[in-house]
Amino acid sequence: MAVIPESAPAPARGRRWIYVVAALLCVGAIAFLLLGGLRGNIVYFRTVSEAVQENDTGRLRLAGEVVPGSISETDDGVTFEVTDGNETVAVVHRGDPPDLFAEGAPVVAEGEWDDGFAAFQSDRILINHGNEYSPPDVSSEDPSAEHPS
Amino acid sequence: MSLAREVWLVAGKDLRVEARSRVTLNQVLPFGAVVLLLFAFALDPDRGLLSEVAPGLFWVAVLLAAVLAVSRSFAVEAEHGAIDGLRLSGLDGASVFLGKTLAIAVQLLLLELVLGIGVVVFYDTAVRSVAVLVLAGVAATVGIAATGTLFGVLAAGLRTRETLVPLLLLPIVAPVMLGATRAFEAGLDGVPSEAWPWVQLLALFAVLYLGVGVLAFGSLLEDA
Amino acid sequence: MSDAGFVVAGYVITAVVLIAYIGWMAARFRRVRRGLTEEELERWR
Amino acid sequence: MISLARPAVNALGLLTLVALFVLAVLALGVVPPDAVQGDAQRLMYVHVPAAWLAYLAFFVTAVSSALYLWPRTRQPGWDLLAGSSAEIGVIFTGLTLVLGSLWGRPVWGAWWVWDARLVTTAVLFFLYLGYLALRRVPADPDVRARRAAIAALIAFVDVPIVHFSVNWWRTLHQEATVFNPDLDAQIEGSMAWTLLFAVVAFTLAYGYLMARRVQLARLEEGREERELDAAIAARVASGSERTDLEDRVPGEGTGKGNIGDPAVAGAGEHR
Structure with a gap:
């Protein structure tokens, strides 16, 4: 390993093994990291299905597509439905949604379930746009195909 | 001398110095307690917020205290040219690193024990699975101690080491902060299965930096 | 702010950062080359 | 303005x-706006290459550090x-964060979110800020270089984590467009070419900035050495007993110090 300069004190009688072990541990740890050993630990949001399944109380982020035709404005925000293809949930949002909020848009709603898990009470909506880019006239296909999971 | 004996020699020396000077007991520990107290002032204790965020607050307090413990560990060496003695002792760089790491880890574990009791009592936190807390706590502490020792010697002998150590150390231990907090949340809630991946992350971090420390410490000590 | 506003802000910031960095290097170049004495350096600071 | 710069530079x-x-011109005028994001997507042509440049700069730092060790x-x-490379890397990491924030506000609806990509990038910024701080602390040049090199290698571990964070973990930040896991870029041709051109242009900028920065570092180094020699000569001449210069070699802030004046340099600084 390059990190042992020549001028380091010579390891005591046959003590080199500790450096070899340390180097192997480092390489192993980095390899484990690069091979994705920690994949899936850190989750910024839950899909609709996961959120329905877990039924957690407390704040969470819920991701899905806005169901076309489900958006209706209320006095202090909007209500709409989100789906991940399997489950569909009603969301009651207070406050102005962001500019790109629209039918079919991939959204992340932040908030918590109301009593009885009937609807999701959201107070912050983020747009979870994908990594696909195209000019307006080339494609009018569903912009929300991207759902990292 | 075997490696274990050398490690024990260095760790024993540091712990004896601590036992006599009582800096950790008289200054670092009260500092951690004051940090916990300040969190209680800053966050309204009536609304159950404190018990909810207790794991995060606990680890912030531990990290801040760890910065002090690391500075202390190398301030001891700076006095009366003790570090020259360490260099000339013929001990392996790896032994010195592991010994100092062990001494810091032991002190931090004691500190965590006391602060943990403080959190349970004052933040009204329920503890459900102690085993998870102990496992995550030990893994996180070894990681913090190893990085702390590594950056401690990196900044040793520099005029600005008091400010440099936190700047170098705190970003590096961000994953520990994240993992330990999540693992503790799971441990307090009594769902060990959720804690396991985080304990894994903590162990990985500890192994990585123990390895880096063993490799690099010798040459850094030589220059310190 | 409109979308265009964000875009313009972003490009302007990029340009300013690049120019500022090059300018800062140029200023240091000049100081080094002139070989200022310590007193002058102190005053400059 | 700067006659020192060689013609090639x-x-x-x-x-x-x-x-x-x-x-x-290409990014603001020629390329069409995105179907979904509209004009805001034009920020991609600076945000992505800025991030690339930061990676490149830190990679060069890591390789040079390893070569030094x-x-x-x-x-x-x-x-x-x-x-030099780390300094440029830090500037462009900061720029990446600012540009990303400006892009996130109209598109996500938030200046900042705490997802894995953004957090690891912020950590990267502070890691190398610490590295630069370590470099500025006065010490013997070789000792300082070795310390800095080890710190640089430690910090570099975060770079792949930043890059792969969007694939490993579920983030609000989108996955890489071109170098995504399946290597099937979903980006329209003219946009892809503009992005590629942007990366090339920023890489050129890196080359230029590096050339200038290294030149500057060389000059300052040379002057430091001259001043150090002068200080040592002055000290020896004045018969001072203190000869270990190790901890008070030049350099406050910008790498230059008060060493020119032996009286200042000798003003006892105890560790």
């Missing part, structure tokens, strides 16, 4: 200037290269 600078100008390739030049 100046030519590179001119080329960079032209490339960046062409990039601005390796006894057979130990040259002060590697240390200068590592430090």
Whole structure:
């Protein structure tokens, strides 16, 4: 390993093994990291299905597509439905949604379930746009195909 | 001398110095307690917020205290040219690193024990699975101690080491902060299965930096 | 702010950062080359 | 203005200037806006190359640091290269964060979110800020270089984590467009070419900035050494007993110190 300069004190009688072990541990740890050993630990949001399944109380982020035709404005925000293809949930949002909020848009709603898990009470909506880019006239296909999971 | 004996020699020396000077007991520990107290002032204790965020607050307090413990560990060496003695002792760089790491880890574990009791009592936190807390706590502490020792010697002998150590150390231990907090949340809630991946992350971090420390410490000590 | 506003802000910031960095290097170049004495350096600071 | 710059460096600078100008015209005027994001997507043509440049700069820092640590390739030049590159990397990491924030506000609806990509990038910024701080602390040049090199290698671990964070973990930040896990870029042709051109233009900018920064570092180093020699000579002449200069070699802040004046340099600084 390059990190042992020549001028380091010579390891005591046959003590080199500790450096070899340390180097192997480092390489192993980095390899484990690069091979994705920690994949899936850190989750910024839950899909609709996961959120329905877990039924957690407390704040969470819920991701899905806005169901076309489900958006209706209320006095202090909007209500709409989100789906991940399997489950569909009603969301009651207070406050102005962001500019790109629209039918079919991939959204992340932040908030918590109301009593009885009937609807999701959201107070912050983020747009979870994908990594696909195209000019307006080339494609009018569903912009929300991207759902990292 | 075997490696274990050398490690024990260095760790024993540091712990004896601590036992006599009582800096950790008289200054670092009260500092951690004051940090916990300040969190209680800053966050309204009536609304159950404190018990909810207790794991995060606990680890912030531990990290801040760890910065002090690391500075202390190398301030001891700076006095009366003790570090020259360490260099000339013929001990392996790896032994010195592991010994100092062990001494810091032991002190931090004691500190965590006391602060943990403080959190349970004052933040009204329920503890459900102690085993998870102990496992995550030990893994996180070894990681913090190893990085702390590594950056401690990196900044040793520099005029600005008091400010440099936190700047170098705190970003590096961000994953520990994240993992330990999540693992503790799971441990307090009594769902060990959720804690396991985080304990894994903590162990990985500890192994990585123990390895880096063993490799690099010798040459850094030589220059310190 | 409109979308265009964000875009313009972003490009302007990029340009300013690049120019500022090059300018800062140029200023240091000049100081080094002139070989200022310590007193002058102190005053400059 | 700066006569020290060699013609090649100046030519590179001119080329960079032209490339960046062409990039601005392409990105702001020629390329169509995105179907979903509209004009806001134009920020991609600076945000992505800025991030690329930061990766590149930190990679160069890591390689130069390793070369410095390796006894057979130990040259002060590697240390200068590592430090210069890290400085540029930090600037562009900061720029990436700012540009990302400006892009996130209209598109996500938030200036900042705490997802894995953003957090690891912020950590990267602070890691190398710490590295630069470590470099500025006065110490013996070789000792300082070795310390900095080890710190640089430790910090570099975060770079792959930043890059792969969007694939490993579920983030609000989108996955890489071109180098995604399946290597099937979902980006329309003219946009892809503009992005590629942007990366090339920023890489040219990196080359120019590095050339200038390394030149500057060399000059300052040379002056430091001259001043150090003068200070030692003055100290020896004055018969001072203190000879270990180790901890008070030049350099406050910008790398220059008060060493020119022996009285100042000798003013006892105890560790």
